[in-house]
Every structure is written in structure tokens, then in C-alpha cells.
Amino acid sequence: MDRWQRRTGYYLLVLVALIISYALAYEYGMGAFEDRPRSFLHSLQVVVETFTTTGFGSDAPWTTSFMQLLVISMDVIGTVMIFLALPVFLFPAFEDVLSTTVPSAVDDGLDDHVIVATYTPRADPLVEELDRRGVDSVIVEPDRERSLELYENGYDVVHADPDSVEGLRNANLSEARALVADVSDELDASIVLTAREVSEDVRVVSVVEDPDSTRYHELAGADIVLSPRPLLGERLAEVISTGVTTDLGEGIEVGEDFEIAELLVHHGSPLAGITLAESGLREQTGINVIGAWFRGEFETPMDPTTVLQGGTVLLLTGRESQIESLRGLPESAVREFEAGETLVVGYGQVGQSVVNALAAEDQTYTVLNRNDVPGVDVVGEANDPDALREAGIESARSVILAIPDDTETEFATLVMRDMNRDLDIAARTEEAEAVQKMYRAGSNYVLSLAQVTGRMAASAVLEGEPVASMNHQVTVRRTPAPGLAGRTLAEADVRSRTGCTVVAVERNGDVLTDLGPDFRVVNGDELIIAGTKDGTRTFVDLLG
Numbered sequence: 001m002d003r004w005q006r007r008t009g010y011y012l013l014v015l016v017a018l019i020i021s022y023a024l025a026y027e028y029g030m031g032a033f034e035d036r037p038r039s040f041l042h043s044l045q046v047v048v049e050t051f052t053t054t055g056f057g058s059d060a061p062w063t064t065s066f067m068q069l070l071v072i073s074m075d076v077i078g079t080v081m082i083f084l085a086l087p088v089f090l091f092p093a094f095e096d097v098l099s100t101t102v103p104s105a106v107d108d109g110l111d112d113h114v115i116v117a118t119y120t121p122r123a124d125p126l127v128e129e130l131d132r133r134g135v136d137s138v139i140v141e142p143d144r145e146r147s148l149e150l151y152e153n154g155y156d157v158v159h160a161d162p163d164s165v166e167g168l169r170n171a172n173l174s175e176a177r178a179l180v181a182d183v184s185d186e187l188d189a190s191i192v193l194t195a196r197e198v199s200e201d202v203r204v205v206s207v208v209e210d211p212d213s214t215r216y217h218e219l220a221g222a223d224i225v226l227s228p229r230p231l232l233g234e235r236l237a238e239v240i241s242t243g244v245t246t247d248l249g250e251g252i253e254v255g256e257d258f259e260i261a262e263l264l265v266h267h268g269s270p271l272a273g274i275t276l277a278e279s280g281l282r283e284q285t286g287i288n289v290i291g292a293w294f295r296g297e298f299e300t301p302m303d304p305t306t307v308l309q310g311g312t313v314l315l316l317t318g319r320e321s322q323i324e325s326l327r328g329l330p331e332s333a334v335r336e337f338e339a340g341e342t343l344v345v346g347y348g349q350v351g352q353s354v355v356n357a358l359a360a361e362d363q364t365y366t367v368l369n370r371n372d373v374p375g376v377d378v379v380g381e382a383n384d385p386d387a388l389r390e391a392g393i394e395s396a397r398s399v400i401l402a403i404p405d406d407t408e409t410e411f412a413t414l415v416m417r418d419m420n421r422d423l424d425i426a427a428r429t430e431e432a433e434a435v436q437k438m439y440r441a442g443s444n445y446v447l448s449l450a451q452v453t454g455r456m457a458a459s460a461v462l463e464g465e466p467v468a469s470m471n472h473q474v475t476v477r478r479t480p481a482p483g484l485a486g487r488t489l490a491e492a493d494v495r496s497r498t499g500c501t502v503v504a505v506e507r508n509g510d511v512l513t514d515l516g517p518d519f520r521v522v523n524g525d526e527l528i529i530a531g532t533k534d535g536t537r538t539f540v541d542l543l544g
């Protein structure tokens with residue numbers, strides 16, 4: 001029941017109670033004080049006439065004080081109730097006539113669409129991904145005001161209850177490609193049960209907050225049950241650890257002749273707002289850019305026409321002297337891959353997933369949490385300097401913020417950045433809109449639950465079609481490449497064919513890193529390539 005219906009119901013109840021009460025009082029007063037007995041029906045008529053101002057003189061005049069005061073109060077209360085009726089009935093009626101009407105059903109003929117039940121901040125990344133793939137989406141939203149706002153903002157929306165048969169039929173569920181339920185574990189299960197009542201064939205995807213609820217959603221009839229929070233934790237752990245594996249063999253080691261580092265583009269940096277090609281990083285320093293994180297999404301290889309933004313993190317390779325030359329760039333920060341302590345703040349589902357991932361990689365860590373539960377090393381608030389010092393913030397190499405409140409995460413980031421300027425901070429947010437604020441607060445990496453959920457849901461409803469990769473792992477590998485002998489890197493088109501970047505070449509005991517598009521590979525060269533595991537495997541299969 002919406003607010004207008006509740007308000008109307010309350011008004012009518014009060015009005016009826018007042019009319020009946022005054023009718024009883026009038027009947028009693030006319031017999032007891034005026035000595036002119038009246039029936040209840042006649043008394044009711046007088047009260048209604050008085051409240052509506054259509055006539056109130058049939059029994060006048062009244063001679064006793066009780067009846068005079070009673071009639072005066074009826075006059076006042078009746079007038080007040082008339083004026084109260086304006087905002088209850090008349091104004092909403094005009095508003096309904098003048099305002100936009102939200103559809104209660106989809107257009108006839110719409111099919112192969114994805115139904116999203118209901119709108120949450122996690123719905124936007126899903127809708128955006130579906131739009132990019134040319135797939136229609138319809139949001140089923142029970143809240144009238146929110147559905148109106150969505151409709152006016154250009155969303156395809158149906159104002160209906162998603163766990164009602166009528167609501168899903170109005171969204172044409174039987175002809176849809178899929179339905180995604182992402183509200184709460186209990187309501188999602190109800191939506192799944194309703195969906196199965198309407199159609200047994202449509203793919204139903206349910207998103208759970210608690211992984212332990214997965215079994216019950218499967219029993220309800222969900223085809224796919226997604227649990228994005230553990231994956232979010234794994235990605236945070238992955239992004240704060242090196243994210244780089246090597247297969248170089250003897251002679252070249254990461255950290256000596258050949259190094260891997262990251263370059264954070266700060267907001268306001270001269271690099272922000274220009275493309276990688278326009279930045280001149282390679283021309284000025286000789287380094288190779290093998291990938292970059294954009295708002296938590298990793299891209300490799302990187303398109304030279306991609307615009308760098310504040311918060312972009314570039315993954316670089318080059319000699320120690322070349323990496324060192326980057327430190328002279330204004331308003332940018334270089335991070336080299338080093339071992340060290342990681343502070344995990346928050347020990348919910350995401351935090352526990354972070355800890356499990358760090359432990360699997362033999363990373364050392366300390367857990368700070370508000371509540372004292374098994375697995376927590378220090379009990380305290382995320383923005384409490386004393387608790388942070390006890391947890392080792394001043395000597396830590398990195399911190400992972402895994403708390404679910406975006407405002408608290410933003411403030412904790414400011415406190416931590418002030419206490420340790422060299423700290424690498426990776427943080428989760430609930431909403432995608434908070435990502436940029438987190439970068440401004442001082443985070444190096446930010447992943448939003450909304451983005452992760454949207455990507456997972458899109459992959460599920462698109463039935464395996466490739467969506468943005470969840471894997472940030474980069475492999476650096478040394479391999480001979482007889483298939484490239486006699487050709488330049490531009491002629492071989494290595495990046496587009498394999499997704500790898502040639503970052504160095506070992507020739508006659510020397511390591512060559514100044515590799516432009518015109519660099520020609522000769523027999524006996526051993527190439528150092530960087531890319532995803534699949535990309536480096538493709539390179540070896542095609543050219544190795």
C-alpha cells in the first residue's frame with residue numbers, strides 16, 4: 001500500500017469516527033438538555049449537513065450551553081475536515097493528471113529481454129552491460145515514486161510487485177531471456193518461486209548476500225545463484241598483492257635488470273584526461289605499459305587511444321633506471337612490487353574472503369575488526385588512529401578496506417592516508433557512485449559491489465558470452481619466437497593476435513627494452529612477453 005492509499009484510509013477512518021461520535025452526542029443532547037428528542041438517523045443528518053455546510057438550521061435555535069458548544073465545535077471541525085480533504089484527495093488527483101504515468105506493463109511484442117527485480121544500485125552496471133550488447137532490459141519496481149524517477153531518467157520500467165504473478169506477467173516473463181532477482185535473500189527466493197509459477201523455461205538468476213542461502217534459492221527454482229561478495233574479496237586480495245607471475249628462467253629476474261611497477265595517475269595530474277599515446281611515457285622513459293586498472297577493471301593489452309583518468313593505475317615494465325625516471329613525473333606515484341604486511345579492515349563475508357585469498361598466496365596480514373570474533377587480531381574502529389597503530393598501519397605495505405559502509409570507508413581512507421603516505425589502499429564500496437570519491441580520498445584501487453554484481457549477472461544472463469574479465473593476473477614469460485624471426489613487431493601485429501605485449505628481448509646476452517613497432521626479431525632472440533595466462537599461451541602456440 002503506497003503513501004496516498006494509507007493517508008486516504010486514515011482520513012476516512014477519522015471522518016467516520018467523528019461523524020458517528022457527533023451524531024450520538026447530538027442525539028443525547030437534544031433529549032437531555034433541549035427536551036426535544038431526536039432519532040439517531042435525524043441526528044446523523046444534522047451532523048452531515050453541518051460538516052458539509054449544506055444546511056444546519058432545521059433544529060435551531062439551541063438554548064442550552066451544551067448544545068450551543070456542541071454545534072460550534074461541529075462547525076469548526078467540519079470546516080477543518082473540508083480543508084484537510086484538499087491535500088488528501090484533490091491535490092493528488094491533480095498531480096496524477098499532470099504527472100508522468102509509469103507503465104504497469106511492457107509493450108506487446110517485447111521479447112528476449114532481461115527482467116531486473118527490483119532496482120538497486122547494483123542494477124545500473126547490469127543494465128549498462130546489457131545495453132552495450134543490444135539486449136533490452138525491464139526493471140520491475142514496486143515503489144511508485146522510485147519507478148517514476150527511473151522512468152523519467154530513461155529506464156524501461158514497470159510499476160508492479162516482482163513477487164506477484166500479475167507483476168511478472170505484466171513484464172512478459174514468459175517471453176523474456178532471463179530474470180535477475182537481487183533485493184534480499186528472503187525476497188529473492190519469493191521472486192524465484194513466483195517466476196517458476198509463471199514460466200518453467202525462463203532462465204532465473206538469483207543474487208544472495210549469504211552464500212549459505214544458495215541451497216534454498218536452488219530449491220526455489222533458480223537456475224544460477226550468484227554470490228558476489230566472496231569474489232569481491234578475492235579480487236581485492238588479488239589487486240593488492242602483486243598480481244604478476246613470472247616465467248623468466250635464469251639470467252633475468254624481476255627486481256634487478258628487469259622490473260615491474262605501477263604508476264598511479266592522480267586527479268589533477270598532467271596525465272589525467274589525455275590518451276596513453278599522447279602521454280609520451282614510452283618516448284620519455286622507454287617503459288612499456290602492459291595494462292591498466294580503470295575503476296577496478298583491468299585491461300591488457302591497453303589501447304593507445306584509451307583516455308587516462310584520475311585513479312587509473314598503469315602496470316609498467318622496464319629497467320630499474322627507466323622505472324626510476326617516472327618518479328620525476330608531477331602528481332603521479334610509482335609503486336614497485338615488494339613483500340610486506342597487509343592490514344585487512346573488516347571481517348565480514350568480504351573480509352574473510354580477502355584473508356582466505358591472502359593466506360593461499362602466503363601473504364602476511366593482520367585483521368582489524370569492530371567486533372571480537374575468531375580470526376580477528378585487533379578489535380577497533382576503522383577510523384580510530386589508536387586501533388590502526390596497534391594493527392601496524394604505520395609499517396604496513398598495504399591495507400584492504402572490506403567494510404560495507406561507503407561513508408565510513410571514505411573517512412577511514414583519509415585517516416589511513418594521513419598516517420602512512422606510502423600505503424597501498426584497496427577498498428570496496430557498495431555503490432558505483434562512491435568509487436571516484438574513494439580515489440579522491442586516497443585509495444589506490446577501488447572495487448564496488450555494484451560493479452562486480454552487475455558483471456556477474458550480465459555474464460549469467462548472456463549465457464557465457466564474454467563480459468569484462470574478472471581475472472587480473474598478469475604473466476611475464478620468456479620464450480623463443482621463431483614464428484616472428486625476420487618480422488617487425490608491427491608486421492606481426494602481436495598485441496591484437498595474442499593479447500600480449502613484447503616488453504624486452506634477450507639477444508646475445510644483452511637485454512633490449514627499447515622496442516618500438518619497427519623492432520625486428522631475428523633468429524636466436526628470446527622474447528620477454530607480458531599478458532594474461534591465456535594470452536601468453538596463445539603467443540607460444542602461434543609464434544613460439
